[in-house]
Amino acid sequence: MIRYYFASTLISLSFVGVLHAQDGEQLYTLNCSACHGVDGKGANNGVFPPLAGSEWLEGNPKRAVSIVLKGLEGPIEVSGKPYNLAMPPHEAAMDDGTIAAIINYVFNAWGNSSPKVAKDVISVTRAEHEDRESPWTAADLLKIYPLPKQKTVLKDLTSRVYKGQWEKIPDFDKIQSENVEEEQNGIVSLSLTGMKDNFGVVWEASFVAPEDGSYEFYLQADDGARVILNSKMVCEVDGLGPATPDRSSTGKTDLTKGYNPIRIEYFENNRNQDIEIRWKKAGTKQWDWLTKKKKAQNKATNIPLTPSKDKTVIYRNFIEGTSPRAIGFGFPGGLNIAYSADHLTPELIWSGDFIDAGRHWTNRGQGNQPPSSKKVVTLANSRYLPKEARFKGYSLDPNGNPTFIVAIGNQTLRDSWKPGETGTLIRTLTVSGGESTLEIPLGETGLTESSSVTLLPDKSTDITYTLK
Ligand code: HEC
Structure with a gap:
């Protein structure tokens, strides 16, 4: 336990050392994007x-800060879609400046x-929920920080749900409805119907025109x-x-x-x-909204997150009880490594699928997240430096390839990994920064030409790992 907290503090402090605490984008990429996506649209x-566009970020900023500090689990609706997963806490691993930069x-x-949120808001929120x-x-969160109400021009909104399979809008007046509901919040919403496929809805209300x-x-x-106003059809799809x-469809x-x-008529066939x-x-x-407000998405920042042809992906595991505390990298070309921040060395290398992140997120605290492949080779399992x-953390090149940085007295060891020819990592x-040579074990024989290497000061050594 103690070791976990020690290790996690070490890692987070070193991030700040390598990056600038102010660089929110990079901190976000390292700490949040594996789950929420580089484009903010939700990974996988x-x-x-x-x-992107989440209503959970609106109104009181302490709501979002609280989520980052403590994590979140159980059912939640975001932008009209239901989720029931778990997000791990970050309070032990991040200082106030880091959280402020990310938020x-x-x-x-x-x-x-x-x-903009001041750093003080983070420390105050931390203290409030200590x-x-x-x-x-x-x-629980909504009791303390309710979502801001969307103001609406619809008064006395009711919905009627119909069951049936249609390919065009049916004549709802000829069908018996299942029930009539009053929608208190005045927002036209499908999530309130509780229906999935093969149904229809008719909403009726007064549209209160401002002038x-x-x-x-x-x-x-x-x-x-x-959409029908004053018995006149205004738009239709x-x-x-x-x-x-x-x-x-638009209409005036x-x-x-x-x-x-x-009156709004709607039907859903399937999917x-x-x-x-x-x-x-x-x-x-x-524009104003009758349905739940969606925000415009900025298409320019659309960077793919999931393993792609030319970009290395990172996996950071904040989940307690994990040992060793490793940072995983999945390289294009199908080789992957896990670096241990407590042993200061890459520990595992494997080919094939990277990591099934989904498994861990839904089973919080269930021990180690195993690599997705059976062909895992151990490079080291103890500290040798x-x-x-x-x-001291790591930096990423533009393709997402890592360089791990370790300070040894007055010397600095840089350990960079990138994909080589198919089936290889370089x-x-x-x-x-000093005079001493350094002996580095390279792991099981057969992966590299020799099983260790002696580094001479200020001279780079390339090693190729081959794995089938
Ligand atoms: C391990 C995966 C994971 C990481 C890492 C993660 N989150 Fe989450 N986050 C989730 C999940 C899962 C939920 C929804 C939880 C639920 O279903 O109750 C969530 C919910 C949220 C929400 C509220 C819902 C929404 O979509 O607006 C916010 C805000 C949020 N996360 C912010 C962050 C920030 C900021 C970071 C980085 C500091 C982060 N998360 C890191 C998985 C993660």
Whole structure:
């Protein structure tokens, strides 16, 4: 236990040493992107919840800070989608400056825009929840920091749910509905229906127009939907298909100030369900929402996260009880390594799949996350560097390839890894800043030409690891 905390503190402090605490983007990439995605949309194609456009980042910033400090587990809804996973705590591993830098990056990346958070907010939040020992649940957190209410122009909103399989919007007046619900929050939402496939919904309400005039509506739906105001159809998307701009519909209608009856019809055949309705006064720019507000995504920052052809991926495991505390790297070309920050050496190398991260996230605290492959070779399993050696963190080159940095007295050891020809990794070792030579064991024979290497000061040595 003690060793875990010691090791984790060591690692986080060294990050700050190598990076600047202010570099929120890089700190985010190292600490959050494995789960939330470099693009903030949720890693593994949205298995993890998005931070881009998340309502959990709006309003009181202590909500997001609390999540980073303590972690979060159990059911939660983010941007209208349900999740039930676990996020590990970061309070032991990160100082206030690091958390502030990450939060401020997340608050303003990918189209998000929330006010800047001062470092004091982190220390105050830390103190306020000092006694809490378990991760948050969404419900607990919302009692303290409720989500800001979306203001809505819909009054007396009701929904009727219908069961049936259709390929076009049916005549709902001829079908018996399952139930009628009053939607207190005035937002048109599919998550409240609890339905998955083969159903329809009709919402009815009063649209409270702020003034007389012409109004413009925008609709997209998966599958079909229409918007009717004052018994006049304003927009419609019919048939089967996704909710995308090329299946959208816009329309204009004149409204009088005050109550105008609105009816929204919707059906879902199978797979994804979605509806998005926006409105604005004709001639103005700012859209308002009848469905849950979605934020515009900044497409320019769309960097792929999952293992790709030319980018190395990183796996950082914050989960307690893990030994050794390793940082994993999955290289393009199918070789992977795990570096131990307590033993100051790469410990494992394996070919094939990298790591099944999903497994660990859903079973918090279930021991080590094993590499996905059976062909794991041990490079080292104890510390061999001199006693005064200290881990100083790592840096990444533009392709995500790591250089691990260790200080040994007045010398610095740099240990870089990058993919070589298929089935190989190239390791470059350099010791600088002193006179001493350094003996480095290279692991099991057969992977490299020799089983150890002697580093001469200020001279780089390349070693090729070959693994089938
Ligand atoms: C090990 C994977 C993992 C890491 C690392 C991780 N998260 Fe999470 N995060 C999750 C999961 C899973 C949830 C949802 C938990 C649930 O289902 O209750 C979540 C939820 C959240 C939420 C609330 C929901 C949302 O999507 O807005 C925020 C905010 C958040 N994380 C921020 C961060 C930040 C900032 C970091 C980096 C310091 C981070 N997370 C690191 C897995 C992770």
